[in-house]
Amino acid sequence: MAILGPSEAGKTTLLFAIAGLLGIHGTGASSSGSVAVLGHAFTPFPSHPEFPHVSMLLQDPAVQISGLTDTVQEEILLGLRHAGVARENAEHHLEESLRLLGIPHLRDRTLRSLSGGEIQKVALASAIATGPSVLLLDEPASALDPASAIALASLLRRLAHRSTIMFTDTTLDLAVRCADTVCVFDAGGVRFTGSPADLIRSGSLYCDMLPTEPWTTALRRLERAPAGDPLVRRLRRLAGMT
Amino acid sequence: MRADTDARPLRPVMNSTRFHSLFAGPVLPLMAFGTALNLVVGQITAALKIPIYLDSLGTILVAVLAGPWQAAISGSLANLLAAAFGNPAMAFFIPVVCVIAIWTSLVARWGWFRRWPLTVLGGVLQGVIAALISAPIAAYVFGGTMLAGTDLLVILYRSLGNDILRSTLLQGLTSDPVDKVISYLLVVALLSRLPSRLLMRFPGAVRIQPPAADHVA
Amino acid sequence: MKPAPKLAFVLYCWISAVAAPWTLQIVLVLTLFALPLFSPMWRLPSERAKHTARRFLAFLAILSIVLLIVNGLMFSGAGRTLIVGGIALNRSGVLFASTVALRLILLSASVLFFFLSTPMRAIADFIEDRGLPSALAILTLLSVHIVEMLPDRIHDILAAQEARGAPVRGSLLARFRSLIAVLGPLTVSSLAEAIERGHAYALRGLGSARILPSYSTASSASRWTWPLLSLSFITVAWRLLAWIQR
Numbered sequence: 001m002a003i004l005g006p007s008e009a010g011k012t013t014l015l016f017a018i019a020g021l022l023g024i025h026g027t028g029a030s031s032s033g034s035v036a037v038l039g040h041a042f043t044p045f046p047s048h049p050e051f052p053h054v055s056m057l058l059q060d061p062a063v064q065i066s067g068l069t070d071t072v073q074e075e076i077l078l079g080l081r082h083a084g085v086a087r088e089n090a091e092h093h094l095e096e097s098l099r100l101l102g103i104p105h106l107r108d109r110t111l112r113s114l115s116g117g118e119i120q121k122v123a124l125a126s127a128i129a130t131g132p133s134v135l136l137l138d139e140p141a142s143a144l145d146p147a148s149a150i151a152l153a154s155l156l157r158r159l160a161h162r163s164t165i166m167f168t169d170t171t172l173d174l175a176v177r178c179a180d181t182v183c184v185f186d187a188g189g190v191r192f193t194g195s196p197a198d199l200i201r202s203g204s205l206y207c208d209m210l211p212t213e214p215w216t217t218a219l220r221r222l223e224r225a226p227a228g229d230p231l232v233r234r235l236r237r238l239a240g241m242t
Numbered sequence: 243m244r245a246d247t248d249a250r251p252l253r254p255v256m257n258s259t260r261f262h263s264l265f266a267g268p269v270l271p272l273m274a275f276g277t278a279l280n281l282v283v284g285q286i287t288a289a290l291k292i293p294i295y296l297d298s299l300g301t302i303l304v305a306v307l308a309g310p311w312q313a314a315i316s317g318s319l320a321n322l323l324a325a326a327f328g329n330p331a332m333a334f335f336i337p338v339v340c341v342i343a344i345w346t347s348l349v350a351r352w353g354w355f356r357r358w359p360l361t362v363l364g365g366v367l368q369g370v371i372a373a374l375i376s377a378p379i380a381a382y383v384f385g386g387t388m389l390a391g392t393d394l395l396v397i398l399y400r401s402l403g404n405d406i407l408r409s410t411l412l413q414g415l416t417s418d419p420v421d422k423v424i425s426y427l428l429v430v431a432l433l434s435r436l437p438s439r440l441l442m443r444f445p446g447a448v449r450i451q452p453p454a455a456d457h458v459a
Numbered sequence: 460m461k462p463a464p465k466l467a468f469v470l471y472c473w474i475s476a477v478a479a480p481w482t483l484q485i486v487l488v489l490t491l492f493a494l495p496l497f498s499p500m501w502r503l504p505s506e507r508a509k510h511t512a513r514r515f516l517a518f519l520a521i522l523s524i525v526l527l528i529v530n531g532l533m534f535s536g537a538g539r540t541l542i543v544g545g546i547a548l549n550r551s552g553v554l555f556a557s558t559v560a561l562r563l564i565l566l567s568a569s570v571l572f573f574f575l576s577t578p579m580r581a582i583a584d585f586i587e588d589r590g591l592p593s594a595l596a597i598l599t600l601l602s603v604h605i606v607e608m609l610p611d612r613i614h615d616i617l618a619a620q621e622a623r624g625a626p627v628r629g630s631l632l633a634r635f636r637s638l639i640a641v642l643g644p645l646t647v648s649s650l651a652e653a654i655e656r657g658h659a660y661a662l663r664g665l666g667s668a669r670i671l672p673s674y675s676t677a678s679s680a681s682r683w684t685w686p687l688l689s690l691s692f693i694t695v696a697w698r699l700l701a702w703i704q705r
Contacts, residue, residue, distance in 0.1 A: 021658050056662050063652070064659040067604055068580040079663045126663065270594060271653030274601035275646065282609045286641055289617055290634045303646075315595075319602060326574040331563075333570070383477070385559035387526050400533045428639065435643040440650065 002175035002196070003168045005185030011168035012059070014185070015136045018166070019056045052083035052130035055163075059138040061123035065111055072098075072106045072114075076126045083130040097129040100158065117148060128159060135159065137167035141174045153177035172196065176216050197223070268443050269308045273316035276300035280320035281327070295390070298342050298372075299425050305346035306355060306429060307444040313343035334383050338376045342422075345371055350449045355430055365423030372422065373414025380410040392417050462577050462585045465500060467687035472569035474691045476562045478698040484561050491568050501576045508575040515571055523560035530556035579603060597660050601653055612648065616641050 003011045016022050058064050069075045076097060080090040098104045101121045106114070114122060120140070128135060137156075141149045156165055156178045169175060175182045176196045184192040184199070192199055200223045219239060225232040279300030287296060300320060305313035317339035325333035345368050354360035380386055386396040386406045392413055399409035433441065433450050441447045475487055494501035495512070503509045531541070531548030540547045579600075586596040620640055629637075 016658075019662065021661065058655065058659060058662075060655065063655045064662070066660070066663060068583060068600070082663060268650065268654050270598060271601060271650055271657050274598055274605055274653050274657075275649050277598070277602040278605035278609055278649070279646075281606050282613065285610060286613055286617075286638060289613070290638055290641075292631070292634055292638060315598070316602075319598065323602065323606070325567075325570050329567075331566075333566075384563065385526060385530065385555060387522065387529070387559070387563075397529055397533070400529075428635075428642070431639045432642045432646060435639065436646060440647060 001164075001166045001181045001183060002179035003166060003183050003185060004170070004172065004175060005168075005191075007170060009185040009187065011185050012138050015056060015138055015166065015168060018134070019054050019136055021056075052079070053132055054134045054136065055127035055130065055132035056136040057120075057124055057127050057138065057140060059142065061120040062116070064123040064126070065119060070110055072103075072109050072111065072122050072125075075111060075122060076129050079126045079130055085130070093129050093131070097125040100128065101125045101155070116143065120144075128163070132163050135163040135165045137165070139168050139170070141169060141171075149174060150177065172199070172216050176200075176219060269312055269445075272308060272444065273304055273312050273319075276304035276313070276316040277320040277323065279303065280317065281324055293391075294421050294424060296421065296425050296428070298339065298422070299428060301339055301342055302346050302425050302429050303432070305343045305446075306350045306433070306450060307441075307446045309446065310344045310347035313347065314340040317343055331384055334379050335376055338372055338379070341371060341375055342368065346426075347446075349426075350446055353449060355426075355433075355450045358427070358430070361426050361430055362423050365426035366419045368426070369419030369422040370415065373411060373418040376418075377407060377411035377414050380414075381407040386410050386413075461681055462573075462581050464681055464683040464687065465573050465577060466585075467684045467691070469569045469573050471687050471691045471694070472565050474694050476565040478694050481558060481561060484565055488561065488564055488568070491565070491572060495572060495576065501572055503572075503575050504578075512571065512575055515567070519564055519567065522563065523556075526556040526560050526563075527553055530559075597657060600660065601656060604656060605649055605653060608652070609645070609649065612645060613641065616644055 003014060005011050013022070065075060066078055069078055073094060076094050077090055080093055085093060094107075095104070098107055101124060103118070103121050103125065106118060106122065109118075111119075111122070120143075124137075124140075140156075141152060144152060153174055154177075156167070156174075159165060160178075160180075167174070167179075172182075179196055181193065182196050182199050183190055192202070194202070200220050222232065222235055222239060227233070277300060280297055281300075283296045283299050287294060298317065301313050301317035304316045318336045321332040321336050321339055325331075346364075349355065349361075349364035349368070352360075354364045380396075386400070386409060387393055395413040395416055396406075396409045399412045400406065404412065430450070433447075438447075472487055472491065475484055479487075495503050503512055528546075528548075530552035531543075531546075533549075533552065541550050541553060542548075583596050583600055586599065617637075620637055
């Protein structure tokens with residue numbers, strides 16, 4: 001599920017509320033309401049993270065590296081250890097998360113030697129290693145180049161078999177590639193809920209509000225093109241819009 | 243797929259005991275900053291060639307914005323870390339830190355930080371109290387040598403014929419009020435420069451200035 | 460590596476520093492200096508740690524000499540004088556200074572060697588594993604992180620202030636103004652980062668569960684913990700008894 005909207009719309013606050021971060025360290029002290037996570041209703045918000053059932057990737061992944069460990073392997077084991085996973089089983093989870101992210105080669109690298117993109121992958125690997133039921137990502141594509149964004153989309157599609165995934169974004173691009181549902185936020189309220197295709201089809205103001213890259217723009221044009229045209233029909237079929 | 247946990251009940255990260263309510267809001271990060279500020283503010287004053295230590299600036303900041311217990315914990319941690327980083331004497335002055343935390347919170351609660359003459363008075367009294375408590379520790383545990391510039395004052399007073407306890411007390415009464423008054427005034431100046439959006443998230447913010455006063459740095 | 464036996468030894472050193480006779484203190488100081496050389500648990504892990512230790516020991520040596528001279532020259536009251544290198548020193552002053560110096564060395568070297576030879580992570584684990592409030596573990600980690608980060612940030616802000624023509628080298632009053640100008644942005648930016656990092660720690664489950672024994676490398680040194688703690692207790696009790704009898 002994608003949470004879309006302009007900055008300051010309250011997207012991150014929503015993720016924090018679900019992750020149980022609102023109660024601690026004082027983010028959003030002025031918020032009110034309730035959240036239900038994994039069958040538990042919280043009124044007001046949950047006061048502590050539902051670790052390890054809910055994981056979250058913060059907007060700046062570098063902050064998420066604990067600073068307590070030297071290598072990628074130790075960093076991922078740290079979360080597993082706190083989740084109470086026995087050392088014998090931890091090895092399996094470590095390998096699987098590295099494989100899913102396509103970074104088994106980074107296993108013994110020191111954290112200081114990683115690039116920005118690699119750090120994001122390691123942070124994500126630590127987040128999924130504990131097998132969370134819910135995975136939250138705060139603007140995961142904001143610092144990525146287009147090629148990495150496409151890779152991220154396919155990764156999220158793969159991860160969606162394991163966890164419920166919610167991510168925030170200010171553009172429609174990642175959502176079009178991998179989300180089942182989009183939810184458009186503005187001025188603290190929900191303005192639209194539905195599939196990405198529905199959002200494009202609706203031609204709503206909120207669709208225009210979100211900046212897009214050429215691929216998404218093409219999809220939008222295709223959606224508005226006359227349905228009688230055989231070429232349009234064929235292109236729509238290719239793009240999975242029918 | 244869920245990582246198989248080993249039948250061990252998970253303790254919540256923050257439960258709602260009274261102890262944990264001390265750290266509600268952004269207080270925990272503030273305490274961490276207070277601890278760090280105590281430890282490194284000396285580097286700033288050295289870089290600016292200002293001849294004072296201000297090594298309880300962080301404790302005072304936490305005491306004003308959060309409360310006495312939070313300031314006492316943060317200040318004690320600072321002294322423990324200072325001991326670990328090479329000045330073991332600091333660990334023995336934890337009682338002094340706790341008294342600074344409590345006194346500063348009282349001063350804030352009385353509203354003395356709203357008017358500068360009262361702030362200065364609070365600082366002077368703070369200095370006297372700190373000197374009274376630290377003098378016996380400095381004299382009996384450390385023989386008046388604190389690995390600091392103030393040792394020169396102790397030597398001066400001893401050369402005038404005072405015994406060790408008297409010399410450390412006189413040294414404290416000479417330097418502590420100055421240090422604490424400057425710390426108090428600095429904290430007031432600093433708080434007036436913080437964005438009110440950040441400031442108002444702390445329980446003690448209302449005790450310093452009316453909410454309308456908003457000077458964005 | 461479990462820090463418990465080491466902490467117990469540090470505690471024993473601290474209690475002995477104020478409560479034990481000077482002969483025992485000398486034995487402990489010698490033990491302390493031998494530990495990093497002979498015990499793998501106390502080995503200094505890096506060249507940087509060794510450098511810090513050397514610098515600190517040199518500092519302690521200088522401090523002890525200053526203590527001896529100051530107290531030897533200034534100790535008030537009668538006492539025999541010792542002539543050392545042509546300087547007349549008060550004997551009781553020198554004795555007093557030696558006691559204080561011994562105490563200082565014991566107090567500081569024990570803590571220093573403990574922190575230089577124990578990784579931060581082992582200490583954080585220890586705090587959590589004892590069931591101490593997880594907030595304390597997070598507070599310690601956050602503080603250490605900010606301490607490491609602040610010097611660079613202070614340097615950057617000072618440089619920026621100087622570039623903007625702020626009076627970094629003007630009169631005392633002007634320099635105080637610069638101090639406030641540095642502290643403002645420093646507080647805002649450090650608090651923002653500390654809040655983020657606090658979130659990250661909570662998300663990684665810091666403090667959420669006890670650490671399983673299979674992760675910590677068991678050490679045979681653990682058997683030293685209780686005898687050392689008992690020794691500390693006995694020292695305190697013995698000292699209290701002596702004080703009451705007097």
